[in-house]
Amino acid sequence: MDRTFFACKQEVFNRGVSPDAFLNELIDWAVNAHSEIFERNNRIDIYSRIVTELGPWESFIHRKAAMLEALRVLGGFESSWDWEAGKDTTNPDSNTPSTEEAGIFQCSANSMNFDDSLSDLLLKETGRTDSETFITTTKSNHPFAIEYCARLIRFTVNHHGPIKHKHINPWLRRDAMLEFMGFLERESKSDESRWPHQDEVDSFYGNPRGLDGEPNAEWEKDNIVKVKPPWQLVTAWDFQPVSGIRIHRECAESLKKILEQIWVSSGHDESRIREWGMHLYAGGYNYRLMRGGTRLSMHSWGCAVDFDSARNAFGDHSPNFGSIPSVLDAFADEGWTWGGDWRTPDGMHWQAATV
């Protein structure tokens, strides 16, 4: 992505200006970041701290851009935007790895104690949660470093001196935030159009048709993969355990993100997932005709999923999912189309194809 920065190139204290590479990495991360990182909460957090300079918060994208502006200035204060900043780890006797500040935002491993979601982030990335792994990961894995700090400062303003003592505040720039917002708006729009129109799925997902009305077994073997949700899935019709959702590899990563986001919104709570009906699997890849039609259903390309068919029946004008924003938002954030909005609603159905 080709971006030219003006307002974001303003000086921060005596640290100079942030490199373009850093600004680009911030935006690249934000375009695909989980929305819960920026949502309202009831804590005294980074948003409480900077609302005078950059608020009041008028939209989700405004909040997202304000986070980037806070990180731009914080990165200057903490390390002059040096990804590798931190102490030398070759002499373990002179450091406590858990308190050692590391990387561009100078977070230390003991900050993982603020919330399980912080150590989970490292666990998901590396399979470990020890301090040494935190230090090396936060220096080398830039999206991790950004996401970790963004999440941490939603829990506390006390971990970073420049936030705690409001040293960053005089250097926050509303015009820089608006510049971030412009890039985010432009690029999240292009993100929504990443899926093909449903009349053009053959060229995007390939041709699933075999001979004599049968599915193409070779296409299926090459393209259909299994995505396992973070919770136990059962069939919606007889509640038998399901090991995963069969889906096209082109939209599998996206579905994984959606399910992960729903899991986070539930507070990692299976009983909440069951209240929502997201444990009730009602279909993924399935080579078949459209209901009452002669055309193939989107399920035939493996780019559609169905959940909780009983409470979101075909034709029901007030499907249950209509009252569950955490689920609707998770799919919408990834650009999936919900069938509940259609003239003949199909509330159980989402597809990675536009109509």
Ligand SMILES: [Zn+2]
């Ligand atoms: Zn469906």
